[in-house]
Amino acid sequence: MPTISMTVNGNAVSADVDVRTLLVHFIRDNIGLTGTHVGCDTSQCGACVVHVGGKSVKSCTMLAVQAEGADVATIEGLASGDEMHPMQAAFKEHHGLQCGFCTPGMVMSAIDLVNNNPGADEATIREQLDGNICRCTGYHNIVKAIQDGASRMGG
Amino acid sequence: MSETGIGAAVKRTEDQRFLTGAGNFVDDINLRGQSYASFVRSPHAHAKIKGINTSAAAAMPGVLAVLTGEELVADGIGPLICGWNIAGKHGVEAHNSPPHHALAVGKVNYVGDHVAVVIADTKAEADDGAEAVEVDYEVLTAVVDTATAQDNTIQIHDEAPANLCYDWEIGDAEATDAAFADAAHVTTIEVINNRLIPNAVEPRACLAEFNKGTGDWTLYVTSQNPHLHRLVISAFNQVAPEHKLRVIAPDVGGGFGSKIFIYAEEVVCTWATRKIGRPIKWTAQRSESFLSDAHGRDHVSKAELALDADGKFLGLRVNTKANLGAYLSTFATAVPTYLYATLLAGNYTTPAIYCDVQGVFTNTAPVDALRGAGRPEATYLLERAVETAARELKIDPAELRRRNYIQPDAFPYQTPVVHQYDIGDYGASLDKACEMADVAGFDARRKESEANGKRRGLGYSSYIEACGIAPSAAVGALGGGVGLYESADIRFNATGNVTVMTGTHSQGQSHQTTFAQVVSEQLGVPMENIEVVEGDTDKGPFGMGTYGSRSLVVGGSAIVKAADKIVAKGKIIAAHSLEAAEEDIEFADGIFTVKNTNKSLTIGEVAFTAYVPHNYPEGLEPGLHEQAFYDPVNFSFPAGVHICEVEVDPATGETDIVRYTAVDDFGTIINPMIVEGQIHGGIGQGVGQAMLEAAKYDENGQLVTGSYMDYTMPRADDLPSFDVGTTSTPSPLNPLGAKGCGEAGAIAAPPAVINAITDACGVAHIEMPATPEKVWQACQAAE
Numbered sequence: 001m002p003t004i005s006m007t008v009n010g011n012a013v014s015a016d017v018d019v020r021t022l023l024v025h026f027i028r029d030n031i032g033l034t035g036t037h038v039g040c041d042t043s044q045c046g047a048c049v050v051h052v053g054g055k056s057v058k059s060c061t062m063l064a065v066q067a068e069g070a071d072v073a074t075i076e077g078l079a080s081g082d083e084m085h086p087m088q089a090a091f092k093e094h095h096g097l098q099c100g101f102c103t104p105g106m107v108m109s110a111i112d113l114v115n116n117n118p119g120a121d122e123a124t125i126r127e128q129l130d131g132n133i134c135r136c137t138g139y140h141n142i143v144k145a146i147q148d149g150a151s152r153m154g155g
Numbered sequence: 156m157s158e159t160g161i162g163a164a165v166k167r168t169e170d171q172r173f174l175t176g177a178g179n180f181v182d183d184i185n186l187r188g189q190s191y192a193s194f195v196r197s198p199h200a201h202a203k204i205k206g207i208n209t210s211a212a213a214a215m216p217g218v219l220a221v222l223t224g225e226e227l228v229a230d231g232i233g234p235l236i237c238g239w240n241i242a243g244k245h246g247v248e249a250h251n252s253p254p255h256h257a258l259a260v261g262k263v264n265y266v267g268d269h270v271a272v273v274i275a276d277t278k279a280e281a282d283d284g285a286e287a288v289e290v291d292y293e294v295l296t297a298v299v300d301t302a303t304a305q306d307n308t309i310q311i312h313d314e315a316p317a318n319l320c321y322d323w324e325i326g327d328a329e330a331t332d333a334a335f336a337d338a339a340h341v342t343t344i345e346v347i348n349n350r351l352i353p354n355a356v357e358p359r360a361c362l363a364e365f366n367k368g369t370g371d372w373t374l375y376v377t378s379q380n381p382h383l384h385r386l387v388i389s390a391f392n393q394v395a396p397e398h399k400l401r402v403i404a405p406d407v408g409g410g411f412g413s414k415i416f417i418y419a420e421e422v423v424c425t426w427a428t429r430k431i432g433r434p435i436k437w438t439a440q441r442s443e444s445f446l447s448d449a450h451g452r453d454h455v456s457k458a459e460l461a462l463d464a465d466g467k468f469l470g471l472r473v474n475t476k477a478n479l480g481a482y483l484s485t486f487a488t489a490v491p492t493y494l495y496a497t498l499l500a501g502n503y504t505t506p507a508i509y510c511d512v513q514g515v516f517t518n519t520a521p522v523d524a525l526r527g528a529g530r531p532e533a534t535y536l537l538e539r540a541v542e543t544a545a546r547e548l549k550i551d552p553a554e555l556r557r558r559n560y561i562q563p564d565a566f567p568y569q570t571p572v573v574h575q576y577d578i579g580d581y582g583a584s585l586d587k588a589c590e591m592a593d594v595a596g597f598d599a600r601r602k603e604s605e606a607n608g609k610r611r612g613l614g615y616s617s618y619i620e621a622c623g624i625a626p627s628a629a630v631g632a633l634g635g636g637v638g639l640y641e642s643a644d645i646r647f648n649a650t651g652n653v654t655v656m657t658g659t660h661s662q663g664q665s666h667q668t669t670f671a672q673v674v675s676e677q678l679g680v681p682m683e684n685i686e687v688v689e690g691d692t693d694k695g696p697f698g699m700g701t702y703g704s705r706s707l708v709v710g711g712s713a714i715v716k717a718a719d720k721i722v723a724k725g726k727i728i729a730a731h732s733l734e735a736a737e738e739d740i741e742f743a744d745g746i747f748t749v750k751n752t753n754k755s756l757t758i759g760e761v762a763f764t765a766y767v768p769h770n771y772p773e774g775l776e777p778g779l780h781e782q783a784f785y786d787p788v789n790f791s792f793p794a795g796v797h798i799c800e801v802e803v804d805p806a807t808g809e810t811d812i813v814r815y816t817a818v819d820d821f822g823t824i825i826n827p828m829i830v831e832g833q834i835h836g837g838i839g840q841g842v843g844q845a846m847l848e849a850a851k852y853d854e855n856g857q858l859v860t861g862s863y864m865d866y867t868m869p870r871a872d873d874l875p876s877f878d879v880g881t882t883s884t885p886s887p888l889n890p891l892g893a894k895g896c897g898e899a900g901a902i903a904a905p906p907a908v909i910n911a912i913t914d915a916c917g918v919a920h921i922e923m924p925a926t927p928e929k930v931w932q933a934c935q936a937a938e
Contacts, residue, residue, distance in 0.1 A: 018279065020279065028183075033176065034176070034180075034182075034183035035175070035176015035177065035178070036176070037180070037182075037356075037357070037408075038182070038358075038438075039356040039357065039358065039441065040441035040862075040863050041440045041441045041442055041862070042441065042862045042863050042864050044862075044863035044864065044868075045356055045441070045863060047356055074176065075174075075175065075176035076175065076176040076177075078175070079175055084174065084175070088174040088175070091170070091174055092166055092167070092170040092171075092174060093166065095166075095167065095828050095829065095831075095832045097170060097173055097174065098409075098663030098664070098665070098832060098833075098836060099173075099355070099356070099357065099406075099407065099408045099409040099662055099663030100169065100170075100172070100173025100174075100178050100406065100408065100663070101178070101180065101355075101356045101357040101406075101408025101409060102356045102408075103173050103174060103178075104173075104176050107174065122876070123872075125871070126871040126872040126874075127871075127872045129870070129871035129872070130870050130871065130872055132870075132871075133356060133863065133868050133870060134356065134871075135354055135355055135356050135409050135411070135836070135839075135840070135868070136356075136409055136663045136832075136836045137832060137835055137836050137839070138835035138836045138837075138838055138839025138840075138842075138869075138874055138877065138900070139835075139839065139869075139870075139871040139874055140835040140839075140874075140876050140877055141831075141832055141835060142871065143871065143876065
């Protein structure tokens with residue numbers, strides 16, 4: 001079993017893992033950060049999205065060993081103390097979540113989406129959100145939240 | 156209205172944990188010494204099991220046990236049950252009910268059926284072990300098709316000749332025939348209500364533990380109704396006595412009906428944990444969810460609507476074949492009967508209705524309640540028939556509906572199919588929807604589309620649903636095996652804050668916020684001092700759970716009743732403390748006041764007195780802790796009108812929903828932000844059914860839509876934003892005046908969408924889902 005090391009939410013972490021371990025399972029089972037979820041087995045639902053080197057990645061599609069030495073951010077690392085990240089705050093403000101299961105991946109994707117498309121309109125947001133499935137909201141409030149989150153992130 | 160009381164759009168208290176990764180779903184829970192289960196599933200739709208060789212699997216690294224149906228039956232574990240008896244035509248007293256063992260015995264009946272379970276130290280070792288189990292199958296011909304299952308020479312179960320579960324009827328056949336004899340016009344439609352897969356984004360999961368020291372079991376499970384899970388696993392599966400089994404449903408990541416049911420995996424893990432002496436976790440892979448979560452819908456129907464010369468509905472005659480799958484899931488039998496045909500009056504005064512339903516077995520996954528459960532099927536059938544009649548008679552579809560609406564002064568209104576509607580104003584919803592949707596401007600928009608080579612269509616859906624499920628006596632009389640009351644427990648702590656417990660369980664419906672608002676309004680306690688607790692059989696009183704848009708109507712009413720008891724007791728305590736007569740004590744906004752004086756006590760002070768009863772009414776019990784059970788006197792009847800406007804590109808068949816308007820009457824609304832969210836989500840699922848989703852089996856019973864690569868889930872770019880409005884006729888039959896809102900969107904949307912698309916294409920019908928290919932074909936055919 002190889003030992004792998006990476007930075008997760010600014011903390012150095014290290015564990016011995018089976019080579020077939022996916023990054024999402026490393027995060028959930030080895031590091032114990034269960035905010036990142038698994039909703040499918042075909043890399044479609046996006047519940048497992050984290051940031052690796054600042055870019056959104058479906059952590060079910062990456063082996064843990066591929067993330068050796070990487071800088072990984074998960075939903076748990078977004079808020080600064082009690083202060084939510086602007087995107088988290090926007091999701092709350094606009095009721096952009098119901099059951100909360102797709103939410104961590106949705107928020108992580110939304111942040112990367114806004115980073116890549118700072119002035120995205122509704123159609124662009126909907127198109128770019130294609131990799132994240134929500135069964136509760138019909139996306140209406142998620143889209144509103146991302147629009148608001150984008151302006152909050154822009155200052 | 157206070158800032159947090161009834162009617163306030165309070166931000167959700169749930170959000171903090173979900174937005175920061177601190178939610179607590181079943182798969183997030185790990186117990187010391189935990190092992191993992193992996194199920195061996197049938198690759199065949201229909202086969203005899205000639206033998207199972209477990210020896211190779213048992214020898215695999217990390218494998219702790221390999222168990223089959225033989226061991227399960229030997230240990231006296233009872234089969235999975237269906238809790239609703241359906242009496243049939245011609246005096247048949249009970250439906251045909253083949254046994255459904257949690258692990259197959261001798262035969263498998265659908266792809267995904269449970270053959271064996273492998274338990275191992277790690278998930279990967281359990282999966283490897285499952286791969287190594289050798290099963291010798293004799294493959295049989297599969298029965299797949301809903302419409303022809305009865306005629307198939309292959310019989311799936313010995314207990315079900317002609318693959319029939321029941322042949323059931325409702326309504327007055329003679330009166331309906333007579334109505335048709337008098338009709339000036341008869342509209343006939345044949346429609347399929349496409350089979351769906353629920354796809355809550357959190358896969359089903361369970362984690363079972365047996366404590367040798369106490370002899371207690373704990374089952375963590377993705378459940379909409381933990382008390383019902385405990386009851387069934389105890390009373391019927393006989394895994395553990397009810398008082399020794401604690402069922403905990405922590406945060407549940409969506410359910411939509413699919414997490415009501417008591418599934419094989421949950422029973423097997425609870426049974427096996429004692430056998431192997433270690434906790435066992437099972438979490439479905441998505442492909443397992445596709446195969447083995449109870450599916451929804453799957454009706455094939457013919458409907459005839461009789462009208463007089465003025466377009467008044469005289470009679471409705473319906474035949475439906477309903478696919479129940481390979482076995483009966485927990486409430487399967489009730490869905491195509493009492494949750495379906497009893498809604499066929501819709502919003503209309505149709506005086507004579509007759510419907511018969513053949514529930515059939517096929518070699519497919521069990522079919523049960525899915526968001527709306529029977530009511531989407533009824534609404535789709537009825538609103539397609541009404542739309543078709545309007546086109547045939549060249550009457551404006553809104554006008555035809557208006558002509559046949561039950562009028563506001565006609566309530567309570569007895570329909571010919573069981574239900575007595577309590578209240579409504581359907582015309583008001585139609586008027587408001589037409590205004591919001593700018594129906595008046597539609598013709599101009601249509602011309603503009605046509606000028607651009609596109610086609611534009613408008614579709615109405617006028618719906619009613621029976622929610623607030625349900626009065627226990629009525630349920631019992633119709634064959635239901637349970638009562639459908641709800642419970643609430645309000646416990647003041649000595650420091651004045653409050654714990655509220657109910658038997659319902661949120662899977663995204665925001666009970667933590669909504670119920671706290673109700674209690675805040677009733678008792679004048681700030682929301683931040685109210686904790687709502689659900690989902691643990693060791694904490695709250697016995698309750699029936701969350702489905703059928705019942706939580707606020709039934710559970711919220713129980714909370715109001717318990718709050719009333721708190722106030723009544725508080726008055727006795729306040730009267731004593733304030734040296735006044737009990738009848739002179741008034742309660743408002745959290746303060747007990749002696750009438751016409753400035754002498755008062757806050758409810759917090761009263762609570763303190765109740766727990767430190769030094770100066771206290773003689774004979775009164777200490778404490779401020781009350782419980783109530785509420786059994787509704789009737790269903791509630793949310794209703795509304797949805798209008799969908801589409802633009803179709805005839806060159807590609809691509810359909811764009813350019814405008815979607817929903818006007819719903821949910822009676823009293825506690826939190827409009829949350830209610831709008833429920834509507835959005837329901838419409839999203841309804842549009843999914845109408846345009847994208849279909850569970851398809853091939854002729855051998857293989858599920859060909861078994862992943863998100865094949866089953867088209869609605870994604871953000873498939874849906875528009877929605878215009879949502881409300882009207883309100885509060886229900887006179889429950890203390891809140893609430894009606895329930897969770898399912899309305901999924902019920903209303905499919906006919907609105909299909910009526911719009913067929914209007915655009917100029918064809919009579921397109922089967923759901925209206926994919927670009929079908930729409931393109933329709934456009935070609937219309938030319």
